[in-house]
Amino acid sequence: MLDKFRVRTDLALEAKESFEQDDVEIKGVVVEEEYDEKREIHITKVKIETEKGAKAMGKPIGTYITLEAPNMSDPDEDYHKEISTVLADHIRNLIDHSEEEQSILVVGLGNREVTPDALGPEVVGNLLITRHVIQEYGKLAMGKDKVNLISGIVPGVMAQTGMETLEIIRGVVEETKPSLVIAIDALAARSTKRLSRTIQITDTGINPGSGVGNHRHALTRETLGVPVIAIGIPTVVDAATIVNDTMENLIEAMEQSDHMKGFGNTWREFDSSEKYQLIRELISPHLNGMFVTPKDIDDTIKRISFTVSEALNMAFQLS
Amino acid sequence: MLDKFRVRTDLALEAKESFEQDDVEIKGVVVEEEYDEKREIHITKVKIETEKGAKAMGKPIGTYITLEAPNMSDPDEDYHKEISTVLADHIRNLIDHSEEEQSILVVGLGNREVTPDALGPEVVGNLLITRHVIQEYGKLAMGKDKVNLISGIVPGVMAQTGMETLEIIRGVVEETKPSLVIAIDALAARSTKRLSRTIQITDTGINPGSGVGNHRHALTRETLGVPVIAIGIPTVVDAATIVNDTMENLIEAMEQSDHMKGFGNTWREFDSSEKYQLIRELISPHLNGMFVTPKDIDDTIKRISFTVSEALNMAFQLS
Amino acid sequence: MLDKFRVRTDLALEAKESFEQDDVEIKGVVVEEEYDEKREIHITKVKIETEKGAKAMGKPIGTYITLEAPNMSDPDEDYHKEISTVLADHIRNLIDHSEEEQSILVVGLGNREVTPDALGPEVVGNLLITRHVIQEYGKLAMGKDKVNLISGIVPGVMAQTGMETLEIIRGVVEETKPSLVIAIDALAARSTKRLSRTIQITDTGINPGSGVGNHRHALTRETLGVPVIAIGIPTVVDAATIVNDTMENLIEAMEQSDHMKGFGNTWREFDSSEKYQLIRELISPHLNGMFVTPKDIDDTIKRISFTVSEALNMAFQLS
């Protein structure tokens, strides 16, 4: 849900990059990269292994996989099928297969009435829901020996329900006892170049706010009692990001003139996170309730939600 | 939700009428009628007081209030305000006021993707939701001394979620502990003349299926642990109704000719519920998954959902 | 649009069948049938070649192709791709290829707010629209030597616009000068078994009302000045159909008893269209504004609109 973007970034990849930018190395964080040339998909796996790494990254211990597919917002159906296939593989790898057949609850987070936040609700709307059929008629109704039971819910956002998402989901989990929760959410990115091109999959669940420590409203194994996989796609950027990026360009341009050098130097003394923080403070308080999103976001949401739901449908098939 | 219309009728008023038609009197059922001349609203209160009455009516013990407002589907805003006011009074009367301030969960039943079934979701979408604000900032945020906490949820239908509505609502009730649940639902009527003109309010909750005995998936005080008020408005008619009504007209027309008299007599030997049952059996099995609805149902749903949500907003105000 | 279902049936196939049922042969009407075994698609081509044939069929001179695919409402994506391919072939065959590159306006008829009538709007929403890109940046923007210019419009229904659909489309055609119009519409069928399983493609355009003679509001070559291909899919059934079918069952059942024989005989003296007419007259006048539709119509519309828009996207590709 997009009211989370108090957060600097929802993407572990960007958290990592901001350190690299400042030439800092982080202990307890392992990064693997891979490029699928044929499909033009860049895959980064960030493993946060220690509490120290978690603190440095501002994200809990766990695995964060990022698929970057530059053409993901293009209307090429075959390409989308390929992304769905790759995504399905990674989802399957994160699922704990100690139980052969699972009952999986897919949660579509976000507000279906606000276009860039409607990703989660749209994904659930396209899913193949099977739990009620199997419970009523048995596995044979699906023509299979082994099946996963799939259920889905779109809880709405707090302004619509008056309830915390956690309250709703915990209630539903207690009643229907799934063995796994998968939460789909729209994210905020720091960079416009990530928008609608990046998918993050993690086994750490959803951690609104700072991510570490503040588990009050998180959807995690701790709060729900079952493993939680989160799939997130950036559909908005933080307003502070935009100001920050423009500032950098402005300073570069102005330093050509003699008496501006001083300003550039002062500005450079800040590290990237201090600069970001300063801008957040100076930004108009009105902006805290605002987001920045592309104008063609309607088509993008339609296309990507289909890609994700296809990936889930594939991942849920037991051969 | 409209998958309930296996049911003969969802309206207690129609159940009562079908007895009157056959000149049968029912013990344990008290009926009061009232006509609000100024507002042209006919109000009927059916009280089922004994188990015998419940069995005869095919509905549980409790109070069923029906408002009939012939012009309710017209686009006259002032008239709608008057209906909202009358409806608010009746809702207030059904609420148990032993606790001064209540936490009320409003449940919008039905499928928001199917126009005549979207009534419940639309009503919740127009409600003034306050629980999260009061919990975060206290009553003063509402500028009042006494407040009700209002929350709302749109659970979706089983084909979308794979879960029983009861499972979802029971989970949410256990987590958020409301003192009252109000469920809003689109109903099936036996007569096209009731469509979009009738509002039923009852303190017996939602009883899918036959209503009596089959409490497995009901939303009632028994299943949820708190009082449940249900507000229902007929937006579809049962296909068997239509066949039945046409049959009556056909027979009347045909009896003019000599050799048809016999048929009319045979047909008249059945009582109204036997005729209905016969037609249900003869109707094509394909029709069991179908409903009959007016073509301008989109405007009607928009208008009536607003009338109901306004009534709720009024009823929830503490002076 | 579904306000057309004053009509006995929108399907030429059903008009033909009703004659066969009465053992009548029609001159000026040629029928070819074909069964695509692999894909389980039954294809019927009805060619009305003379005015006499047109009068008998209640439909204008032209070609009517019907694809019947019993599993079309199932959620099998690969099967839908095959239907799209077959449908694309038939659309391509109906297009007059005297001009190599065409400017094609796709019109999505119907009311997007009423689920079974939203087919046309949904199809246009999924189309690849290219006219504005090619006009601004040239063919090379599409990476092709030869391209069709695709535009699309969702005019809305008269209750929403206060205007005849013909007025809107004729205005748009005069301004943007397409060489071909393709209109997509939800139809009424006589039989529940056709619902969501049948696609009709015709080069006669859209002929609301009786189809012959009443060209006042038709979307045809006569009224628009360019060829009009219509693609229709039945999503509702006529209420009179349902009564009629049940009557037949009722009579069969009742004839077992001695004194009912007379009725059956009288009823049988009518031919099928007289019976239908009689029922239409006896049916409650309220029903004229009503339709009968399946409860899972939301999923069906989503799936089929995607199948049709994919077929159009394929058909519009120039190798």
Added chain:
Amino acid sequence: MLDKFRVRTDLALEAKESFEQDDVEIKGVVVEEEYDEKREIHITKVKIETEKGAKAMGKPIGTYITLEAPNMSDPDEDYHKEISTVLADHIRNLIDHSEEEQSILVVGLGNREVTPDALGPEVVGNLLITRHVIQEYGKLAMGKDKVNLISGIVPGVMAQTGMETLEIIRGVVEETKPSLVIAIDALAARSTKRLSRTIQITDTGINPGSGVGNHRHALTRETLGVPVIAIGIPTVVDAATIVNDTMENLIEAMEQSDHMKGFGNTWREFDSSEKYQLIRELISPHLNGMFVTPKDIDDTIKRISFTVSEALNMAFQLS
């Protein structure tokens, strides 16, 4: 439509303010202000009377009325009714009453799939459409001696239709011959404080792009042949605005430190429009396709579209 916000601002009021800020007076522009204390509505009337004034303001000759109602996004129904009443008065004043009865076409501009751009489509969806009823049944059907004929259309945006909005509207105007067009549109503002609180009404129509000179795609008396009243409400802010505002805050903060004075001075040498232009150039090119909007925009659009359609319904009544 929000693809217009290449524009510095869509609001004449803001254009005027940007001059005041730089202490410039503009000839040929008359400003009247008024405060409705009871209703807390600030009304500004900007009349551009000469070509010189038009050039200075970057807007065509005509009258621009702005209502500023700080509480317009609050959910207070009575207050909304008051705004509707005031707005109705101003709309009535702009209508040329030389013809007593008018045929009025209301155009809902924007993309209904993108929340902040859905204002126009929502307003048309709530309007009382009467043209088809009066044409079919005469004035008496409305129970009045004198009536306006109201029609409405939602043309969609170019990415959905492949056509210019002007092409569609001109075609519809030529076919249906209204005597007046009223266009409803979501606007971009320069200041977040205007969002969802300001309504602009003008008799100059819709002038995308710079407003003056570039009449190619405008909806105006020149392009449509009938008077065009435009009603616009800011629902997004330009990304450059946000950077600009933050820069000002940043400089103020930094000038406390000695070696930054120089920067402030250099920056101050630019006038406000030069600063804005500079930032537009330095802003990431990705941002040109983006907008900034409040997170609760769904509720705001629902509420305000209702307020505007009520005002139109009132304004269209002939006593």
